[in-house]
Amino acid sequence: MSSLPALFLENCVKYPERTAVVAGSRTLSYQELAEAAGSLAAELGRRGVSRGELVGVRLARSADAVVAIVGVLLSGAAYVPLDPRYPADRLRLMTEECRITHTVGENVPVWGHPAASVQPELDEDDAAYVIYTSGSTGRPKGCVVTHGNVLSLLDAALPLFDMGPDDRWALFHSINFDFSVWEIWSALATGAAVVVVDEDASLDPGELLDLLIRERVTILNQVPSIFRMLIEAHEDEGCPPLPLRYLIFGGDAVDLEATSRFLASLPAAARPVAINMYGITETTVHSTFKELDPDTLRGSNPSPIGRPLSSLGITLRDPDGVEVPDGEVGEIWVSGAGVAAGYFQRDELTAERFVVVDGTRHYRSGDLARRLPDGEFQYLSRADRQVKLRGMRVELPEIEVALRACTGVKEAAVLLESDEAVGELLVAYVAAGTGFDPGQARAECARVLPSHMVPTRFERRDSLPLSPSGKVDYRALSR
Template sequence: MTETSIPMAAPAALPPWSLDSADRALPPPELGDLVRAAATNWPDRPALHDGRGGLTFAELEGQARALAAWLSEQGVGRGDRVAILAEKCALMPVLAIGIWKCGAVYVPLDAAQPVPRLRSLLGRLQPSAVIALDDREPSVADVRWVGRTQLDGILSRPAPDRPAVAKRPEDTAYIIFTSGSTGEPKGVEISVASLVAYFGNHNEVLRFTPESRVFSLSPFHFDVSIEDTLLPLSLGAFVYQFRGVHAGAIMRAILKRERITHVIAVSTLLTMITEDGRHVTRENFPCLQMVMTGAEVCDPGVINVWKTGLPEVRVINAYGPTEATIVCVTHEIERADAERMSSYPIGRPLRGVAARIVDDGAEVHEQGRAGELWIGGEQVMSGYFDQVEETARRVVEVDGVRYYRTGDMCSYDQDGNIVFHGRNDDEVKLAGRRIHLGEIRQIVLGSPGVERAAVALVPRNGHDVIALVVMAPDRSVVTDVEKRLVDLLPEYMRPALVAWSPELTVSSTGKTDENRLMRRLAEAAEGSTATHFALSPGGDVRPIDGDGDA
């Protein structure tokens, strides 16, 4: 028999969010089989690397099967929650897919958050298992805890090829916790149907293919990690997990060396990669096809640099609350607008997504009139985990369509694109992370001796930072407050500027006059390297050290 007469097995069909029309006619795989086709077609192809180690598609699929088999042996099944103390590394997709293979719910938690906060989240979740990527002491008792040494042993076991447990469309796929206005983090539950719909809707914009090479910057407890890691892996693309220092020169060198085609970066990181703009050339980014930014407002000057330096590269501004499954609105910038002073639009809804702008209970259609953006359709979350009242407050139904009330103030421009203006509450974003200033305020107010507290973003040296003013008769209370914040909040949520005020400062309505307090603090901080200040009743602001000494 000649070589050409040997029958060749037909390649496995990729998921229907593939750009290949032949794949799009087929039903989606179970989430646990997300990379099964890629592992069948290209078993020895590198799937991902994190700078220390990597996995082929066969290794990724095999280790996920091994984890699923072990979890099943422990009685973990459909609907059970498995918490991961997430880190940026090549093993994370193995864990997510392994959890999905046995029908369970993937719950990535920030491994670096304070133990009391982690313990509180695990207490609410009541997970069937907790997997840590180190060998730390268990944070909670009476739960199956897997440390790194045990995990390595599990993943090295033989991997039985069993079909993934079938999940119903309404079953929860994953839970991502975000900062909450009440002081309690909110667990956003995304269903299987919403996630599958998102994959199809968004890849029409992203255009990942088996030849794509994706630069992943997102931490795994942030939902963008599904966009920049699990989605491209499902199509046979390569993903580089960046876990190094966030320095422009380092990131640019990796983008060039790894022949990256797709960059998805929150605005802060894209600004770091851009620096002064002179590095944005085809020589430095030889394979780049797409840059997507979002999660916070991006300086139009940064976007202009990319469209000017690499005009053939698609540059996309994206928007999406966690509650609407990662990304739901996008806008491609066709050409640089050197005269633009305001941010670029966030654009139009993805296919399958509905959007309406609402002001005083009525939908807004006219150009320039601002209202709250509501996102509806198949990507809207199931609800907040164990917070029924909060779900009812944020999710409403109009004409049979469920909408999430985003709290974001938006309007339409002359082209019908949605323009983002800001929040209608005290939720902010720093480096792409959602932070409810109310959560910080609640913790401060819960400290003995605190009468009032003001929390806000203030500008300092060209960047926004979180500032806190503690109003208390006793200055030593500030030290206790800071210790409490260290115990209960991850580092990115802790104030960078802290001030003490011995007297309450109120507005004409009797509320804490946060604007006045923060204006005084910002003016003092702008010309100082100090991080702690005292506000006098007469209006003076002086720097002090962390122990309260001038």
């Protein structure tokens, strides 16, 4: 198989009448999805969109979003997700950098185009999407992922599960989060249904619980911090049985205690298999696989991520790129078929993070881990100042750049901290003059940053503590 459209069209022949997408009261069969996506692809072609061009997709969680993604790929183009909730300045930066002239959901409607049959001529090296992640220099960066990258993920990961056409995958995540790639294409690759979780259910654990039961969802992907809220809703409702077959974690360190408690609340014969998959956008969603069996849940490894997928290799290296001995801490370097093409229009950053050693191309993750005696990996922490908040990657320096531009702010530093009442949150420490107002700073940040990157709490200081080298002493900030 050379491309995602080829995979999709093959399954449309196998499963034409099976349900492909469910969104509330709306359903699309594989044949209906192919017709709608094919019509959109033909319209993009009529508008001059060519192979390899970047097309924006500006749609909320809906069946339309799935049609748009498949349609853009059927046209031979690659899609760039543009979350409607993002600040206008950020969307403008992404649109201008990618030179996007056609955006589905904005100047190109999803529906209403003449029917057409489209057979794209694509290969594994063609770009499938560009997803923007937080940037350490204050500028977000777009990661270019190819059809071959995604196909390698599906080829390596799906055989590790017992999945098929009878499954129903929750599309829980925004298309701006690459977990959605795994959710959509794993379903479409196996003839299963994509069940769209609407905006309300994605934010309300009680509504999500109702949706899982009502729509008979069998496969749910979750960021651990979000899953903890679902557990509370499940317990509040008396721990009703669920149709889940697989519960797949990613995006953050897994919570073994919470997972164990949730599984114990369900009848033994109806417990889903829990899986932890460590991954990075630049290595195409998932890089490792680990079943969270009873021994693992009770074990001494607080953050087990297992072994790399068969399509990937993982080495742990010191700051000079030298492999560290087993048992010692090193940075995760990932090689193999899932390693993305690089960052769009960012050659210098691409060369810095995607490196070739002894003829093998690696991605330097910035994550620290340790190889255990059994050969599996234990995730430890970030090596730089990138953090994960509710599964979303956040470069703290990007927030600091925005804060320094706020009224009255002289200097700023941001930390991810924990609060017993609200959990993890971003705290901004600011050295500010008399004109500083936290509410105004929050509003100014919201004009340039996505909502999940706007600090929750502001702490004013006369000055920020410095290390002997003159840099901000982050360890001293929250003391």
